[in-house]
Amino acid sequence: MPGKRSWRKLVKKYQRQRRRQRCAQERDHEQMQRELDPAYQIWMQQQAELEEFQRLAAERQQQDMEEAWLRREALAQRQFRVDLAKRRQEEAELERLREQQFQELAAREKVQRERREERQRMVQEAAAEFEAMMQRMHDFLENAEQRSPPPDLQRVAETRPEEKPCEFFTRTNSCRFGLHCTFNHKRPMLARILLIRHFFTHPLLHSDVHKEYATADADLELNERDLRNDYDEFFADVVPELEKFGRILNFRAVRNTLAHLRGHVFVEYEQERSALRAFINLQGRYYASRRLNVEFSNLKTWRGAVCGM
Ligand SMILES: [Zn+2]
Structure with a gap:
């Protein structure tokens, strides 16, 4: 059996429920009353229009933002393509220069190698020529009956036959310019x-x-x-x-x-x-x-x- 206290508690709970129901009924009633009021209806209409307007505005703003973003994106894409093309052009130019340098270096090396070979060949030729000349001299010396030397020993070697004789060389058999002298140096064999x-x-x-x-x-x-x-x-x-x-x-x-x-x-x-x-x-x-x-x-x-x- 519930005691006195719990009984009262139950009664209070029931009373609270009743009060709440009543309040709600009153509110519904008030609401219905209000909705029937033309001013309220106008106000509601205005509210709805306002909401619609705001919704449209928000939508437009969203759209604008999206369009702006797309524009920026397109711009960025174009810039990227321009940059890429420029970078490729620069790289191609760099590659071209590198290739050109390589070609020049190869050409220079070729010239140097040819010059080296030419010098070597000339040295070898000179050595062979000298050997041959020494041999002719030996032969001439050995052969006591041969009165006059062979023609190539009677020859006069000239450094620049087409030029005037070098004054210094003619006078002293020496010239401080040596082989670089622009005049002719004559030496007998x-x-x-x-x-x-x-x-x-x-x-x-x-x-x-x-x-x-x-x-x-x-x-x-x-x-x-x-x-x-x-x-x-x-x-x-x-x-x-x-x-x-x-x-x-x-x-x-x-x-x-x-x-x-x-x-x-x-x-x-x-x-x-x-x-x-x-x-x-x-x-x-x-x-x-x-x-x-x-x-x-x-x-x-x-x-x-x-x-x-
Ligand atoms: Zn000279």
Whole structure:
């Protein structure tokens, strides 16, 4: 059995329910009343129109946003395509340059290789030519009955036959421009005079040392004597050796401090064959630990070529 308290609780609950139902009924009634009111109906209509308007506005806004997005997207796509085309063009250009560089490098290398081969070929040819010439000289020397040398030994080698003769080379058999000289250098293949380049060496023949030494007359005199003594020693040393090949008419050393003339020695033999014998024998020989550089000379006068000694 429910007690007194729980009974009251039940009653209260029932009363609350009743109250709520009543309220709802009243509200429904009020609502119905309101809906029947024309003003309310107009208001409702306006509300509906407003809502519709707002819905349309929102829709349009959404549409605008979508269109804007599409436009941006299309723009981005186009930009992307432009960029891609540009990048491809740049890459193609880069590739073209790389290819061009490669071609140029290959062409340069080819030219260098050809030049190297050409130089090598010329060196080989010169060596072969030299060998052949030495052989002809030997043959001529061996054959005592043969009066005059073979034609190719009577030849005069010219560096630039079409140009004027080089004044320096003609006078001294030396030219500081060497093979780069624009004038013609003529050398005989055979002659009575031999030129041995830089044969006599002495510190005083180096101009800078000479200047340094020549501070006082006493020193100068002393050095002159020193140079003379050394030269006499050199003369006594080499002349007997050179006389082994034949009678010598002249032995002259160039007393000049210029690098391309320094210490040059001219040896004039009485006989061409003696000079030839000396030439062949001195090839590849060393003097004062320097390899001898021997050639034939067509010097006309000593005055132009030789100063002093
Ligand atoms: Zn010259």
